[in-house]
Amino acid sequence: MSLEFDKLIEQIQRMGRFSAYRTQDISERGQYALEMLDQANDLEEVQRKIELVRLRDAGYRGAAPFEEDVNSRFNRPEVPQWATVIAVDGSQVYPDMHGASLYYLTNIAAFVYYHGSQELPEQLCRPYLFYADSDLREENGIGSVIKNTVVNARRTVQEITALVEYAHLHRHYKAPLIGLMDGPLLWMIGTDITDSVKLEADYRGALVAFHDVHVNMRDVHHHNASIVGYVDRHDSRFVIRLLHLLMLDDHQVKRSIVETDGPFEGLTDDWLFSRVLKPGQRSAVMIQQSPRNKSYRLDTGLNYEIAFFYLNVGSFSRPHVVRVEVPMWVAKSPEAVNEVHGLLLAQCDLTGGYPYALTRADELAVVSGQEKYQLNTLINIELLKNQQRVEISPKQIGKGQARAGRRQHHSQLRSGMKE
Amino acid sequence: MAYEIGRVLRASTDGFTCGTRSPEIGRPAFGAFVQTTTSAVDYELTVIGVITEIRIDDDPLIRQLVMAGGMEESILRDQRENRMVPVEIEVLSVGYIYTTKHGSQILYSLPPRPPLSLDPVALCGADEIMYFTTGLDFVRLIVNAGAVPMADLLAASVREAALARPQEQQHEFLVKAGRRLAELLSGDLAMLKHVLNMISPR
Numbered sequence: 001m002s003l004e005f006d007k008l009i010e011q012i013q014r015m016g017r018f019s020a021y022r023t024q025d026i027s028e029r030g031q032y033a034l035e036m037l038d039q040a041n042d043l044e045e046v047q048r049k050i051e052l053v054r055l056r057d058a059g060y061r062g063a064a065p066f067e068e069d070v071n072s073r074f075n076r077p078e079v080p081q082w083a084t085v086i087a088v089d090g091s092q093v094y095p096d097m098h099g100a101s102l103y104y105l106t107n108i109a110a111f112v113y114y115h116g117s118q119e120l121p122e123q124l125c126r127p128y129l130f131y132a133d134s135d136l137r138e139e140n141g142i143g144s145v146i147k148n149t150v151v152n153a154r155r156t157v158q159e160i161t162a163l164v165e166y167a168h169l170h171r172h173y174k175a176p177l178i179g180l181m182d183g184p185l186l187w188m189i190g191t192d193i194t195d196s197v198k199l200e201a202d203y204r205g206a207l208v209a210f211h212d213v214h215v216n217m218r219d220v221h222h223h224n225a226s227i228v229g230y231v232d233r234h235d236s237r238f239v240i241r242l243l244h245l246l247m248l249d250d251h252q253v254k255r256s257i258v259e260t261d262g263p264f265e266g267l268t269d270d271w272l273f274s275r276v277l278k279p280g281q282r283s284a285v286m287i288q289q290s291p292r293n294k295s296y297r298l299d300t301g302l303n304y305e306i307a308f309f310y311l312n313v314g315s316f317s318r319p320h321v322v323r324v325e326v327p328m329w330v331a332k333s334p335e336a337v338n339e340v341h342g343l344l345l346a347q348c349d350l351t352g353g354y355p356y357a358l359t360r361a362d363e364l365a366v367v368s369g370q371e372k373y374q375l376n377t378l379i380n381i382e383l384l385k386n387q388q389r390v391e392i393s394p395k396q397i398g399k400g401q402a403r404a405g406r407r408q409h410h411s412q413l414r415s416g417m418k419e
Numbered sequence: 420m421a422y423e424i425g426r427v428l429r430a431s432t433d434g435f436t437c438g439t440r441s442p443e444i445g446r447p448a449f450g451a452f453v454q455t456t457t458s459a460v461d462y463e464l465t466v467i468g469v470i471t472e473i474r475i476d477d478d479p480l481i482r483q484l485v486m487a488g489g490m491e492e493s494i495l496r497d498q499r500e501n502r503m504v505p506v507e508i509e510v511l512s513v514g515y516i517y518t519t520k521h522g523s524q525i526l527y528s529l530p531p532r533p534p535l536s537l538d539p540v541a542l543c544g545a546d547e548i549m550y551f552t553t554g555l556d557f558v559r560l561i562v563n564a565g566a567v568p569m570a571d572l573l574a575a576s577v578r579e580a581a582l583a584r585p586q587e588q589q590h591e592f593l594v595k596a597g598r599r600l601a602e603l604l605s606g607d608l609a610m611l612k613h614v615l616n617m618i619s620p621r
Contacts, residue, residue, distance in 0.1 A: 113493065113497075114493060117493060118492040118493050118496070119493060120493065120496045120497065120500055120501065121493060121496070121497045121501060123501050349487065349489070350484070350487060350489075350491065350494060351480075351483050351484060351487055352483055352486055352487035356494065359480060360497070360502075363480065363502075
């Protein structure tokens with residue numbers, strides 16, 4: 001243990017006091033926001049304000065209502081009797097310059113749950129090992145080693161591709177299908193990522209392919225296939241920004257003002273909706289206004305703009321508001337929205353707050369430290385068999401030795417010497 | 420006939436731990452005789468043990484599911500059939516059978532070496548139990564073992580050995596076992612009385 005807690009205690013105490021002050025401060029501003037939301041029931045006026053801010057290109061990044069009043073709330077709907085819930089998740093081992101060999105690994109897992117049936121759920125795992133220079137290095141295999149963010153981006157595309165594949169395989173089940181991804185559906189890939197253009201195209205291509213599954217299911221047995229991005233923890237302020245926009249006079253609708261949260265600074269949608277939504281209730285379906293989402297609509301198609309709603313999957317004593325993202329083909333179908341709403345609650349009921357299928361997919365995907373160690377051992381053995389040099393960097397050896405133990409003793413010795 | 424219940428996870432000469440999957444714990448019972456065999460070029464070593472503990476560890480997800488209440492059949496099946504919920508069976512070595520090309524020999528002492536990781540572990544069949552419990556010195560190893568519920572384990576294993584015999588031989592076996600126990604537990608009459616109560620024919 002090298003963290004010297006005696007030097008931290010005072011900072012932790014200050015942090016606690018700051019947090020309490022902030023909460024108190026928020027509650028005053030929050031009351032105002034709650035009142036504003038309560039009054040935001042003129043859909044036409046809201047749409048007019050959104051049009052105005054778009055027209056003035058004022059950098060608005062808030063929510064826009066879709067077909068429901070911003071302040072509307074929807075109770076837990078009837079859950080479909082049967083449904084197929086497919087969740088995917090992934091994890092990775094990042095390339096390690098100091099390791100014995102240079103590689104990275106992604107492990108993509110899917111979990112298929114047959115809602116309403118006693119059928120045994122399916123679990124599937126696909127590990128992928130990448131070791132060629134073209135995979136590991138920038139600039140077509142001749143540059144520096146790729147960053148971890150590149151691995152994350154590639155893994156995200158593998159996840160959605162796997163989701164599409166399993167949705168396609170299960171399209172014959174005569175029941176609604178929802179495909180769950182852990183995280184936002186509106187994917188923010190950095191432009192600094194190698195192959196970002198291709199990855200983004202693949203990602204959107206997968207969305208289109210999922211929609212094809214939906215169309216096929218509608219044609220054959222009249223059920224929906226909905227893809228869902230489940231955001232458990234978020235600090236989004238889309239509705240807060242909308243409320244700020246609504247309180248502005250038309251002449252104030254300009255970039256310098258719209259880009260701030262005005263009197264609602266520090267408030268989040270989570271704060272707001274955890275006070276508005278009762279357990280099991282969802283908010284109105286809304287659309288996030290951003291150039292990226294606009295590009296989903298204009299470049300990929302009307303069905304692929306991403307909408308969202310908030311959902312309280314908690315209880316009266318402990319509300320927990322999650323953001324649920326769905327593409328437009330789901331958002332514009334009240335039946336599909338109800339299916340997503342009901343099935344997510346049914347999934348969360350199983351574990352007490354987080355979809356069971358996502359919990360299991362995460363469990364299947366995660367690569368533990370011990371598994372990483374075993375993987376490295378297997379790779380090293382194979383390299384040795386092929387007369388390759390297996391050598392950990394001196395830095396890594398040093399780290400390993402320093403972290404191997406006896407630090408408590410060292411630390412005690414050090415503090416003893418100080419005394 | 421031997422019924423495989425799992426494989427060796429870790430072992431020492433005193434005993435071993437066998438890992439199994441939760442759907443497969445219908446058969447093994449506390450006090451049951453199990454065996455695991457290690458083969459070498461010129462001999463075969465079958466370690467015989469008795470089950471001293473069957474343990475199912477929880478994990479955070481199980482705890483969460485219990486707290487959440489209502490349990491769907493598909494979740495139960497997923498947890499029991501898909502998830503690797505580890506069941507660990509602790510086994511105390513009570514002897515071994517050493518087999519060479521010249522024949523087999525039963526020895527009621529700790530084996531010369533432990534079984535290896537992943538060696539299959541099987542429940543002993545009635546014939547194997549009868550063969551191994553021809554002599555009663557296996558109870559000495561149970562009496563001398565620390566950290567096991569000795570009285571219950573003695574009673575369970577003696578009853579198991581009796582039940583492996585034909586009905587007409589069971590009484591005689593139990594009387595013989597009682598006498599052996601009386602010798603071994605002569606210094607602890609309360610314990611002896613307790614064990615004899617548990618094995619006495621009704």
